[in-house]
Amino acid sequence: MADGTAIERRQSRVTAMLLLPTTLWFLLLLVMPLAVVLVFSFGERAPAGGYEAAFTLEQYANLPARLTAFTNTLTLAPLGTALCVIIAYPLAYYLAVRAGARVKLMLLVLVIVPFWTSFLIRTYAWIYILGGRGIPRLLDMVGIEDLRLINTPTAVLIGIVYGYLPLMVFPIYVSLEKLDKRLLEASDDLGATPLRTFLQVTLPLSMPGLVTGSLLVFILLMGEYLIPALLGGGKVFFVGNALVDLFLQSRNWPFGSAVAIALVVIMLVAIAAYLALVGRERTRSDASLI
């Protein structure tokens, strides 16, 4: 007995030590900053900018002044995620189910290669592709005149899909690759049409990848700053851009903190709602399978 408790004690000590770095990381770099932001959000802007201690709800009351940034984010982030799903799914499906070994390898490498260059530089390249001397000029040659792409929501969406597509492709690809092909054959043997097989077998089984990919892309997009800054020209503003502005230009830390807290809350609610929806769908489709 005594030995057993000694071992247990040692084990729990080892566990505690192994968890220590993670815990410290979590406390120092997530919990503490978040607490600071929360405290700041009830403060006041110091005369020359920054933070001055106070307790006021003024910052939260002022949130409607950033309504456009919130609506932009809340429309373009889900839209961008949806576009990524629509484009990534067929590609991932082809990679996982249809492509031969050699083609598959080549395509996977092609998906990864862009990561070798900085995302900033690649997004910068889009400024020229979408600018007046890029695609609009080509379209001008075939008679579509005066098309403006750069610094529009469309440009931002193109940038989003370009930048985030790999993050969607890989989780879906992984879950489709594990797919037991005998299930597809069985479905076919039992007389299901390809569409029905897809909707009732393939899609539900690839849901984990789809959910992971969507969450990954959606969460990152909610905090997106770079793409709207470069391809939106300061005209398509996300909450991320508003935050950068509040901290790095107008130096209104309390209001910036309130905006940040609001964004975190909205994000948590959105994710919870999404997971609840997906969970219900999955239980229903599981039930229908039985």
Next chain:
Amino acid sequence: MTRKFPDPIGADEFLRQLRRYQKGSVSRRHFLGVTGLGLATAVMASAVPGLRGRAWAQGKIGDRVSVATWPNYFNPDNYAKFTEMTGAEVQVSVFGSNEEMLAKLQAGGTGWDVFVPTNYTITTYVDLDLIQPLDLSRIPNFVESAYEARFIEPGSVNGQVYAVPKNWGTTGFVVNRDKLKMPLDTWKAFWDVTRAEASGRVMVHDYQLTTIGNALKYFGYSFNSVDPKELAEAEKLLIESKPHLFAINSDYQPSMRSTDAWMSIAWTGDGLQLNRDMPEIDYVLGKEGGELWSDFYAIPKEAPHLDAAYAFIDFLLDPEVNAREVEAHGYPVPDTRTTALLPAEMTSNPIMYPAKELLDPLEFGAAVTLTDPLRAEIMARFKAA
């Protein structure tokens, strides 16, 4: 990359060592070592091309100098030469507004050794204890008598010098005359055309002082107004104009060059650089007025490479070097020694040196605009609108 080099020696010491060597009281090796000749020979022997630099500076100021400045505002050849001479690499960060520089310094940990504040911001930096008093004995190339007084004064606060002049200039607008042929010589016309013929083709700075300031000029108010009623009118104009803008960005040269943008609020040097390469682009000062400014070299309180900072500022204020700066970026200097070295086509260029009747109504930025919470919030609201 930091290499340890012997301390420089003066002429007297050099001769003394030479005598000792001649008399045989020191070895050849010692002689070459203390005089630096050994090193010089070694450098030449290794056939390092070009100007290898003054041994006095080599490696003594550290391996880098970090500079915060504005877009299109330096001559890369000069910076490369500084690195060649001193071994210190020049790291450049570019900013579009004084607010952004202030915010970074307030947050701390910038690592900047030199930054380029505009006249009206220096008192705030002193109040917030973010800037160092300058030891002018370490900047021998700054000769006060060579400068116009009004461009030096903002660098001193309570009799203490905190900043030395870099350039001066104006804030007007650039316009592509191939695209916009109507008369345009006022801020009123600028904003009116923005919301009509030039819709979708106009840029404004991502900078409250100039963007709000020139919106205020539309109504004939002071560029520096902090009056809530006047600012409210300016904000309304800005919000109404926003759908007609191409972008809000202080780095407007790329878009003007690609002709994505046809008109933009602009500073002297950008006007000159654009006009030099594309003569159809004009630089215009609004008749109602606008901004006259001067920029400074200054050292942040927490500068990690102080020696490098002083060496860098002194190097750039050398009239020869400074003249090459001006030739590259087209911003005039308040230093008469440098101006004397400029080619005539620059000193007679009306973009750099506008007519008196255009200069007279211009205003220097006022310190209050930097910290005024309302101007800051209006700019942020305009961008987020």
